[in-house]
Amino acid sequence: MVSLRSPLKIVLLGSIGVLMTVWVVENPQDSVVARLVTYDKVWGLLLQHFYLVGASALLAVVTSVPLGIALTRPRLKSWAPRVLALVNVCQTVPSLAVVALSVGFMGVGSRPAIIALWIYALLPILSNTLVGFQEVDPAITEAAHGMGMKAWRVLFRVELPMAASMIMAGIRTAVTITIGSAILAAFVGGGGMGNLIIAGNNISRAQVLVLGAALPVLMALMADLFFEGIEKRAKY
Amino acid sequence: MIRFENVVKRYPGEATDAVHNLNLEIESGTICMLVGPSGCGKTTTMKMINKLIRPSSGAILIGGRNIDTVDTIELRLSIGYIIQDTGLFPHMTVGENIAVVPGELGWKKDRISSRIDELLDLVDLNPKAFRNKKPNELSGGQKQRVGVARALAGDPPIMLMDEPFGALDPITRARMQDEFLRIQEKIRKTIVFVTHDVEEAIKMGDTIAVLKLGQIVQLSSPMEILSNPSDPFVSELIGGRNSLKMLSLMRCGQIMKTLSPAEVEEARGSPQGILGMKATAQDALSEMLRTGERFIFVEDERHDVVGVLDFENLLERVNRHGITS
Amino acid sequence: MNFFEFLISRWPTILSLTLEHLFIVFIAMVISVTVGVAVGILITKNQMAARIVLNVTNILMTIPSLALFSLLIPVLGIGKIPAIVGLVAYTQLPIVRNVYTGIMTINPAILEAARGMGLTEKKIMRTIRIPLALPAMMSGIRTATVMGIGIGAIAGYIGAGGLGVYIFQGISRSSDQMVIVGAVLISVISILTDQFLGGVQRKLNR
Incomplete structure (x- = not known):
């Protein structure tokens, strides 16, 4: 069901985005909007947004999944609850504060934006990885060990596949949140769809504002559906 | 008295009736056990009495009144209801749980309060210690006692019990069964008791209705069910060792031969086993096997020997009921 | 001027x-809580x-x-009113969802006992469902x-207004200290509030 309907919905959402863009570009409110919103510019901002989200999410995955795995190994296991508690506290820090802090320490540009988004995306993935591994039934890993599997084989053949859907759920949350938070990058010179919203605000043109708001929403919904599909497939 | 008249229940989308053309009469002040495998319709039958489930056709009468003509809430307030998971309200104390129905009935505060103490005493829980406890502080057996107390709170003439002791460990279950029978001797409610455990049905019931696929296949006393199972289904359900089970239903006090004072004098000092009047015939048999004698003495509460029970006596009792299987 | 001098x-x-x-x-x-709880309870009926x-x-x-705030500007102008409206709209989901699931996911045995005892649906909502859903609502x-x-x-x-002003002004004036003060204070308030409400929630759970 998922494999059939999700792609359809994703295509539908994508077409809405395309139609909205075409509509604004072809029927601008006035010359100011016409100058500001062109196919090239929207495409450019979209790519920038993709880049911000993609880079930070990728960084988050390659850092937090290994970290999560390490924290569930016997040697570091005792640390996991404390790390989880810390992560939970950090997750309450608002995204704007994280972006602002990274600017405060690193100045403006896309780099501090990516770092901020990376840190923010790291938290849900890390907490889900920890929980995913902790939820693997100890009897199953014990059976695997008892059958004579080497520790790393148990990890990759047994634990990781069983925790996979939980990890994917974390990535899904992280990516959806990051798409929204990446709008804030516009404030710190990181670009992305936030530029359109700020510009729309500055020139008070609802058309620009709506387009700038709608495109990230559509992106977030599409990403949510996409990762939902993967998450379901990751379920054993 | 509760009466089922041609009651049918078919759930939507099902091909067969969950309860099929059921006729049943339950005498006031007796325990009627509904027993059978899961899916036999016993719970559905019971839940139709307090309108948790509505019959598709037929009528149910309580004291001659069709329950369709009685207001649902009024009806339910007059029927005690006990279920396996107890359904105690976890956010209320034991006392508050018991107070729910009296509160709905509009009793005064001090009357409710003294009722709580009275009921906790009845189910053998110390009111002072338990009134203000929350359900999650209680053991399984204690929860079920509170469940019984709560169901009795409004002094309903009828009680419905849906596998009330099913989740308890065997020892606690046996103790709860004994205590419940003790309580029933005092309160004499009309009780409809659902169970899948035949032993429980035989032990607790005045009458037993054995259900299969929504129909009653046998309705009779425990003794009758053991001695004359109506068909292979019932015999299989009982699962053999009927004579022993029958013996467990007879009390020594009821079947003993009373002794004259002279005979008592003679018996005094003999090494034979002695049992109380309330001990079962099964206990007596076991005692005979232990001592290697063919008889035992029976004593009253003051430990005076009043009667004798011998092996021939037991044999005759069992044979009188004519074992057929 | 260092951070603390700035703060003072x-x-x-x-x-x-x-x-x-x-x-x-x-x-x-x-x-938001008033609206969310009311809506959450109402939708359990349908x-x-x-x-x-x-x-x-x-x-x-x-x-x-x-974007939501920006879209409210043409309708409500700028200032605290659109901010409050936006915040209310934005914070509905967790409240409505938790109230709804809290009320709907009560152990069926408890509800059956309540019905069997003769409590009306209204009474069950008031004395059983809502009190039991409190931790989830919280x-x-x-x-x-x-x-x-x-x-x-x-x-x-x-x-x-509010601490966001410090962050936005700090960014436009390139004042790192303003940005950091704003960000740190908001973070601290968030964490403290979360801990406090977490404590309340645990109390309700008991």
Whole structure:
């Protein structure tokens, strides 16, 4: 069901985005909007947004999944609850504060934006990885060990596949949140769809504002559906 | 008295009736056990009495009144209801749980309060210690006692019990069964008791209705069910060792031969086993096997020997009921 | 000028911005909780309505807060009113969803016992369902409030005041200290609120 309907919905959402863009570009409110919103510019901002989200999410995955795995190994296991508690506290820090802090320490540009988004995306993935591994039934890993599997084989053949859907759920949350938070990058010179919203605000043109708001929403919904599909497939 | 008249229940989308053309009469002040495998319709039958489930056709009468003509809430307030998971309200104390129905009935505060103490005493829980406890502080057996107390709170003439002791460990279950029978001797409610455990049905019931696929296949006393199972289904359900089970239903006090004072004098000092009047015939048999004698003495509460029970006596009792299987 | 000197020299402004921030979030949360709890309870009566409301609140939440606030400007102008409206809209989902699931996911045995004992549906709602759903409701309110504090900072962009002002001004004036003070204070308030409401929630759970 998922494999059939999700792609359809994703295509539908994508077409809405395309139609909205075409509509604004072809029927601008006035010359100011016409100058500001062109196919090239929207495409450019979209790519920038993709880049911000993609880079930070990728960084988050390659850092937090290994970290999560390490924290569930016997040697570091005792640390996991404390790390989880810390992560939970950090997750309450608002995204704007994280972006602002990274600017405060690193100045403006896309780099501090990516770092901020990376840190923010790291938290849900890390907490889900920890929980995913902790939820693997100890009897199953014990059976695997008892059958004579080497520790790393148990990890990759047994634990990781069983925790996979939980990890994917974390990535899904992280990516959806990051798409929204990446709008804030516009404030710190990181670009992305936030530029359109700020510009729309500055020139008070609802058309620009709506387009700038709608495109990230559509992106977030599409990403949510996409990762939902993967998450379901990751379920054993 | 509760009466089922041609009651049918078919759930939507099902091909067969969950309860099929059921006729049943339950005498006031007796325990009627509904027993059978899961899916036999016993719970559905019971839940139709307090309108948790509505019959598709037929009528149910309580004291001659069709329950369709009685207001649902009024009806339910007059029927005690006990279920396996107890359904105690976890956010209320034991006392508050018991107070729910009296509160709905509009009793005064001090009357409710003294009722709580009275009921906790009845189910053998110390009111002072338990009134203000929350359900999650209680053991399984204690929860079920509170469940019984709560169901009795409004002094309903009828009680419905849906596998009330099913989740308890065997020892606690046996103790709860004994205590419940003790309580029933005092309160004499009309009780409809659902169970899948035949032993429980035989032990607790005045009458037993054995259900299969929504129909009653046998309705009779425990003794009758053991001695004359109506068909292979019932015999299989009982699962053999009927004579022993029958013996467990007879009390020594009821079947003993009373002794004259002279005979008592003679018996005094003999090494034979002695049992109380309330001990079962099964206990007596076991005692005979232990001592290697063919008889035992029976004593009253003051430990005076009043009667004798011998092996021939037991044999005759069992044979009188004519074992057929 | 180091960080602490900065904090001391500007403390009256910082304090008033903090209080302003708390004020906006508090007002918004009072409205949001009232509306959210009422809606959450009402939709338990109708599955269709529940599905619609939950979907709408779900979509509301995916709208970037910055965009939502900006879209309110043409309708409500700038200042605290659109900020509060935006915050209320934005924080509905966790409250409505938790109230709804809290009420709907009560152990069926408890409900059956209540019905069997002769309690009316109204009474069951008042004395059983709502009290038992309190911890879940509180958890939703906690999530919503912490979200509200963070989004309240973004409301600074549409002239609502609050600590967000310090962040946005700091960025445009390239004043790292302003940015850091704003960000740190918001973070601290969020964490403290979360811990406090977490404590309340645990108390309700007992």
